[in-house]
Amino acid sequence: MNKITRVGADLAKHVIQVHAVDAAGQRITSRALVPGKFMAWCAQLPPGCLVAMEASSSAHHWARRLIALGLDARIIAAHLVAPYRLQGKSGKNDANDAAAICEAASRPQMHFVPVKSVEQQSMLCIHRLREGFKEERTACINRIRGLLAEFGLVFPQKPAALRLALPDVMEDASNELGAQARLALQRAWMQWQELDGHLAWCDERIAAHLKDSAQVRQAGQLLGVGPVTASAVVASVGDFRQFRNGAQFGAWLGLVPRQNSSGGKNHLGAITKRGDMYLRMLLIQGAKSAVMTAHRRDDPISRWACQLRERSGWQKAVVALANKNARILWAVFVRGTPFDANHVSIKPA
Structure with missing residues (x-):
């Protein structure tokens, strides 16, 4: 165990496959462990040993426990591990995946996923729960609209209009709603109110x-x-210093153009949509609201957004503002300076 310098661990619910190598990259052991014995095996590793894992639902949990043992736990995104599987797509299994993770962790230019704290993951639980409630509420509203349309009752698309009219529709005896249909709508209306409470x-x-x-x-x-x-x-x-600059943070969010360049000719396409889909969606939705009301403000960013909207169109202005906000967020957190809407940046020499 003292010769081991790097370990690749393929995590699963019932078995964890480990692949350990020495300083020369020669395999020392490759075995499957049950989760209950995985920590006991890792406790025998030398201090500071690198233990790499593929990003998964339990990766941050195991990484925190390994760091507590004094090991160097790192997480790698799954799409960065696949190219290092020597057997290709046809040879995917736990042992080959663990070997690929171990090999990928040895690359000097490899990007690792920062380990999230318990507080970060706890707050993200609230956000994921909120998104689930939003989807369920949208489905419930659409279900109510579909049931009402069967009886020729159509209302404006805004949920507020349907919420206002639904109680009166269920009590109105002059429409074609049957007794069972009214009971079904009442139950759906109760579900809608319950989901509103969960979102609140x-x-x-x-x-x-x-x-x-x-x-x-x-x-x-x-x-x-x-x-x-x-x-x-x-x-x-969490820590924005994991990114070298604001441009790298924007690229991590997938807000930069996709490239298909070769031979000195640059071809840019739509945004890459890589990284965290939830953060990208929130930034773009917020940018839509800011671009829509930009003409009411007189700060440099709002004027720039108005000019870009007139010159390049609505969608490009929204994505550009979302990317700008991502860069500003990086600068605010890394440099420790408060946000100033009237700030004029100076290009460094």
């Missing part, structure tokens, strides 16, 4: 996060960044 509870938790965290309040000062986006950014990223 999630919003209260996010508001408490905004009140307790100075970082969240600092992020919420940006144009187009509300409490939900600010809370999600702080909970998802």
